[in-house]
Amino acid sequence: MPAESFSYTIYVRATPERIWQALTDPSSASQFWGVTQITDWMAGSSMTWQVAGVTIADPEQVVLEADAPHRLSFTWHTITDEFVLAVGDDDDLGASMAAEERSTATFQIEPFGAQSKLTVTHAGFTSGSAILAGVTDGWPMVLSSLKSLLETGEALAFS
Numbered sequence: 001m002p003a004e005s006f007s008y009t010i011y012v013r014a015t016p017e018r019i020w021q022a023l024t025d026p027s028s029a030s031q032f033w034g035v036t037q038i039t040d041w042m043a044g045s046s047m048t049w050q051v052a053g054v055t056i057a058d059p060e061q062v063v064l065e066a067d068a069p070h071r072l073s074f075t076w077h078t079i080t081d082e083f084v085l086a087v088g089d090d091d092d093l094g095a096s097m098a099a100e101e102r103s104t105a106t107f108q109i110e111p112f113g114a115q116s117k118l119t120v121t122h123a124g125f126t127s128g129s130a131i132l133a134g135v136t137d138g139w140p141m142v143l144s145s146l147k148s149l150l151e152t153g154e155a156l157a158f159s
Helices: 016-024 026-032 082-086 090-100 132-154
Strands: 002-010 035-038 046-053 054-067 072-076 103-110 113-123
Touching: 002 132, 016 026, 016 035, 016 072, 016 103, 016 113, 016 132, 026 035, 026 132, 046 082, 054 082, 082 090, 090 132, 113 132
Parallel strands: none
Antiparallel strands: 002 113, 035 046, 046 054, 054 072, 072 103, 103 113
């Protein structure tokens, strides 16, 4: 089966350095994304994800590339039973997501005049991926919240 991906671009009134800092600083990420990633942001380093009150530590969750402030890439978090329960997904959907191959999220940050162009590409999915369906809805909200935080000082509120 051919691999599928999702890509989304947004323009932010911030420097690439400010965007990089927001993506890699746990307190910023928790504000705009609701996720804390514990890592040193060095290529090859492991990442522990804290999301929805669940801590997900898995040796396959790693930083793939960290070229500050231009490019950041990492493997997507492991889908655990605790995560599925915390986010309110049903068991069948959770089992489907947990059975998928690991995907990769990559942020490309480029100067663009007085602002920056930020593109996220989430790749490595097979046709019919439940995770792809989730990130297709999720990434636009996350990046819009990041943009709001950097431009106004307040992240979006999701409920």
